[in-house]
Amino acid sequence: MTVYDDEIRESLEALFLSGELVDLGDSSHFFRLLERSFPVSGSKIDWIKLPKRATKGTEDDLDFARFFEEIASEQELFGDVIYVGDSLTDLALKSHIDIMIDILPLLIEIPQHHYFIDSEYRWCICLSMEGDMDFGISPYVHTA
Structure with a gap:
């Protein structure tokens, strides 16, 4: 458990x-599932290898919130979402996508990569520390 984990738990106590x-x-289990569901290069998702993806750069946290909302609307994303950060937090969180969008500002102020994953690992939205915003559909998802 980290200081950031404690801050998240305290700030979002009412939702918990x-x-x-x-x-x-602990988030390590969820990262292993993420690596099984998406192609990786090093320790990151290899976004280029995804059959359906979107990538943008960001200037501020509001850009990512807009990107997340646009992707959710365009791709008709719904249901539960799992959140994991890759360095300063150890926890994994799960909530409905609408609540996750509401708490984005708190989560993404932590300086780390942020991953928001469909609970079935069909898609992922990521904000990197470098300001890259990525969305992709797992190449292992089969659609009719």
């Missing part, structure tokens, strides 16, 4: 207590 936000524990 209501059950709208769930602490899934």
Whole structure:
């Protein structure tokens, strides 16, 4: 557990207590699942290898919030989302996509890569520390 984990838990206590936000524990398990669901290069998703993707640069956190909302609307994303950060936090969180969008500003102020993953690992949205915003559909998802 990190200082940032404690800050997240404290700031979002009401959502945890209501059950709208769930602490899934350590994030390492979720990163292993992410690596099985998406092609990786080093320790990051290899976005170029995804069959459906979108990439943009960002100047500020509001850009990422808009990007997330646009992608969610365009791709008709819904349901539960898992959040993991890759360095300064150890926790994994799960909530409905609408709540996750609402708490984005708190989560992304932490200086690390941020991954928002469909609970079935069909898609991922990422904000990197360098300001890259990426979205992709897993190449292992089969659609009719």
